[in-house]
Amino acid sequence: MRMYDLIMKKRNGTALSKEEINYMIEGYTAGKIPDYQMSAMMMAIYFQGMSEEETFALTMAMAESGDMLDLSDIHGIKVDKHSTGGVGDKTSLALTPMVAAAGVPVAKMSGRGLGHTGGTIDKLESFTGFSTAISERQFKDNVNRIGIAIMGQTADLAPADKKLYALRDVTATVDNMSLIASSIMSKKLAAGADAIVLDVKTGSGAFMKKEEDSFALAREMVKLGNGAGRKTIAVISDMDQPLGYAVGNALEVQEAIDTLKGSGPKDFVELCMTLGSYMLVAGGKAADRKEAEQILANVIQNGSALDKLAEFVEAQGGDKELVYHPERLPKASYVQEIKSPADGYVQKIVCDEIGICSLILGGGRETKESRIDLSVGLVLHKKAGDQVKKGDSLATIHANDQTKLEMAKERFLNAYTIGGQPVEKKPLIRGIVMK
Numbered sequence: 001m002r003m004y005d006l007i008m009k010k011r012n013g014t015a016l017s018k019e020e021i022n023y024m025i026e027g028y029t030a031g032k033i034p035d036y037q038m039s040a041m042m043m044a045i046y047f048q049g050m051s052e053e054e055t056f057a058l059t060m061a062m063a064e065s066g067d068m069l070d071l072s073d074i075h076g077i078k079v080d081k082h083s084t085g086g087v088g089d090k091t092s093l094a095l096t097p098m099v100a101a102a103g104v105p106v107a108k109m110s111g112r113g114l115g116h117t118g119g120t121i122d123k124l125e126s127f128t129g130f131s132t133a134i135s136e137r138q139f140k141d142n143v144n145r146i147g148i149a150i151m152g153q154t155a156d157l158a159p160a161d162k163k164l165y166a167l168r169d170v171t172a173t174v175d176n177m178s179l180i181a182s183s184i185m186s187k188k189l190a191a192g193a194d195a196i197v198l199d200v201k202t203g204s205g206a207f208m209k210k211e212e213d214s215f216a217l218a219r220e221m222v223k224l225g226n227g228a229g230r231k232t233i234a235v236i237s238d239m240d241q242p243l244g245y246a247v248g249n250a251l252e253v254q255e256a257i258d259t260l261k262g263s264g265p266k267d268f269v270e271l272c273m274t275l276g277s278y279m280l281v282a283g284g285k286a287a288d289r290k291e292a293e294q295i296l297a298n299v300i301q302n303g304s305a306l307d308k309l310a311e312f313v314e315a316q317g318g319d320k321e322l323v324y325h326p327e328r329l330p331k332a333s334y335v336q337e338i339k340s341p342a343d344g345y346v347q348k349i350v351c352d353e354i355g356i357c358s359l360i361l362g363g364g365r366e367t368k369e370s371r372i373d374l375s376v377g378l379v380l381h382k383k384a385g386d387q388v389k390k391g392d393s394l395a396t397i398h399a400n401d402q403t404k405l406e407m408a409k410e411r412f413l414n415a416y417t418i419g420g421q422p423v424e425k426k427p428l429i430r431g432i433v434m435k
Contacts, residue, residue: 003027003037010044018057025061029160035167042164042173050178052223058178059224062186065160069109069136069192074143076105079279080193082184084217087205087355088242092120092150093256094264095272095279097308100147101299102276102292104283107143108150109157109191112365121152126250126329126374130318148312158186177213181220188225195231195282197275198222202430203240205351211236211430218433226435233278234433237271238426241349241384244268248363248377248398250329257326260306267428272296274429330375332398334405340388344418349384353415357408361399376400378412385425388418 001023010016016024024041027033050058071078079099083089096106110120110132121132132152134142142149155162161183168174188196198221201207202214218234225232237243244265246255258264259272277292286292299305310320322328358364362373379396382388394416399405 003033003041007037007040007044010041010048013048015051015054016057018053021054021057022061025058025065025160029065029163038164038167039171039173042168042171042179045179046173046176049176055178055182055220056224056227059182059186059189060228062158062160062164062182063189063228065186066156066158066190067154068190069157071107071140071143071192071194074105074107074140076103077195077283078105078107078143078193079195079197079283080106080108080188080191081197081199081275081279082188083199084184084201084207086201086203086239086243087351087358088244088247088252089201089239090123090244090246090252090256091199091268091271091275093123093253093309094259094268094305095276096148096150097260097312098272098276098296098299098305099279099283100312101304101308102280102295103147103285104280105143106148106150107139107191107193108148109153109187110150111153120150122372122374123249123252124150124313124316124318126253127313127318127320127322130313130316132316134316142312142315146308146311146315148308149316150312153187158190161186177216177220180207181217181224185221185224185228189228189230193230195279196225196233197278197282198225198232198234199271199275200234200236200433201239202236203238203351204349205242205355206239215431215433218431222433222435231282233282235271235274235278236430236433237274238267238428238430239351240426241351242354242380243271245380245383246377247354247358247380248361249372249374250331251377251379251398253329254326257306257309257323260300260309262300270428332373332375332377332400334397334399334402336397336399336405336409337393338395338397338409338412340382340390340392340394340418341413342388342418343390344388344420345422346382346384346386346388346394346416347419347421347423348417350415353411354378354380357397357412357415360408360411361397361404362401373400378408385423387422
């Protein structure tokens, strides 16, 4: 078998066999197939596409290119959740303790953020001493003992995907549905969960800007997960404006804690309830979503979800007192209101621009080496559809540098469209994909 022949075959529009895909992924991971040949293959796939069979074979080859995490010694049905990412997406911080408090074990691998927001791990490091650098043994022990653990992705988890993604990123071949779906699902399958709930974002702050593309990606990933024997469900949710009100690491942690105390933003609570109810049904703790939502409401009301977050933070070296005293979380030096320049209604928010405001302030990474400032960010006060008067506060900006504050403020105001006509508020949940 020669890589040259496989490139020509795909270039001409012929499907690759499972054996050919395995040869290609094994050879590339081992360094036997050079970047220039794999670049040519990625471009051929970009233009010719892949069949369902090819996409499944590619996903499994990448999942099996390194360690396949065996979670069989964790009791119960393990349910994982993955988000395609967005602005103000602090869902894992509130959702995982809710689900664990309800009795479904959460064994999750998460990453750091690259771009306009921090990742789950960055946000969790707002808790002094918290670390995801735990051993696989401790990871499993923590889940069995307290029902929840989150660790950083290991270098040996789907290494083919890591290598391929870096190549696609510099060869303009990221934006292909089969390649995106196989990249996400190879890591999820290698991480070992029994069931997977996906939060697929759509809108200006999402990877997929168009709703039809978000549904297409959701269907592709659900087919891959179910095909691999993992019960997989996708929720398509709105990202035309930030989720909740807080954007920035410690600020988002504060909002997640508020949610676990029963006073979270309406849209954020709705998303946690929707994703959580599917996780509880998949985990065998509820017969249907109605029963699951009642269980989740109970763990918030009785305080057990908040206590579970504290238990989880402490188990991974963090200061659990910050869960009960979030006013001690990292604080910025400058706090300033951003005022509305006119009367009217918030007609539109360019969501990814709000994320870039946080990046400018230091809340995200320009490069992998960038250090994140956990204390900075924004807290919105007005969202799409809300009425405003001139001089009303649109947001509070938290900064540690006056120049960056002014830059972010200007960008923020350009991201808001305020007009005379009211606009209809869009639903948060756009649809569910189960097969």
